[in-house]
Amino acid sequence: MTQSKGLVLVVEDERHIADLQRLYLTREGFGVHTESDGMAGLAAVARLRPVAIVLDIGLPGLDGTDFCRRLRAADDWTPVILVTARDEEADRILGLEIGADDYLTKPFSPRELVARLKAVLRRTAGPPGSAILGTGRLRLDPGRRTALRDGEPLELTTTEFNLLAHLLARPGQVFSREQLRAQVWGHADYGDSRVVDVYVSQLRAKLGDASPIRTVRGIGYSAQEPGR
Template identity: 35%
Template sequence: MKKILIVEDEDSIRGFLKINLKRNGFEVLEANNGEDGLKILDLEEPVLIILDVMLPGIDGFEVCKRAREKKEKIGIIMLTAKGQDMDKIMGLEYGADDYMVKPFNPMELLLRIKAILRRIGVQDEKKVLKNGIFTVDTYGKKIFKGDKEIDLTPKEYSIIKLFIENPNRAFSRDELLDLVWGKDYFADSKIIDVNIRRLRSKIEDYSSKEGYIETIWGFGYRWRGEAREEYKK
């Protein structure tokens, strides 16, 4: 079971995070200050740290810096106060992979955690995902439609895997850009439309129609999990 270390001095936030992470299959380690967080980091092997900026004693920036020096590949998400843009910039400069602004959506945090773990090469414990006629082999990074493997680029694979992990969830173009390309990738979100169009041509029964991937006009895309009835005829 993958371990996540929460370093947060507010009991309510730490407890909220712990409940949601445990529900999603993570083992949770806790510290309410930076010194204890660094001690736990030395003793345990967390794959990721959720780190508050404002901590008693050693602040979150210093913890982030020391954590990155100790474990180059560990994922780090910093929690910042609303409107504190300088905190975000400093956190990234000290080695954080991402940041969340309080208050935050627990689903968004979970998706960002998964995106970071993919980027740093932490394998999913669940090797096979299934949705309708689609199967994802996360170990071999392959997608099958029925018994036929679909030839995908790495980005196309990441998009469809994200969709299958979150069926019926609507993703904005900006969310897909952040979760698949990373927050440090600066590009027009139209690159999402290009990749979705290519993906549809490979997985849809009729490439000119919307079946498995549904467009949410003016927003983004959603995985339906099955083709519309009119496209099955």
């Protein structure tokens, strides 16, 4: 399966616009999950942990401004690009004041949306490859894409490396299989959760007793120091 740049959540109640956004974002290598109302979109953020949100203001159930307020009130700073049909300065200022990272007015070019999204992700990301990840006898260098166990190189596939790095970057945090599919593979709707189990099994076989991956029954996986 092709590695994605990450999952983008599109919350848009106009189907043709959502489909167009999906088309262009997918072409750029992003996974895309869509929702058509605010409450479902907010639930999807908690469930899938996307890398960014493209959020329409005029949504049924919970509009985009209240959506963004609730997100930021919960201390969730996932990048948000607000989309609206209203081209008024007050709306743009309000969107930015409540915590949106950028703002687009309909109609807009899908290419502009992609460019804005990439710019937002560059701004909100840390320096690439700046931190060496490790626990116990393992060391991963995301910048150089190298992995060591007891100082010896490990041969990991791209997906194995990405999955292990994702867990090691957040030690102790428990991820569901659905979250890992969204965050590592970039595809929330990749239906068979066993794919995560298969990759975890492969990693454990390669890491042996140095593996930090722990199964959390009924939930998913986390990375912890071996022996804990």
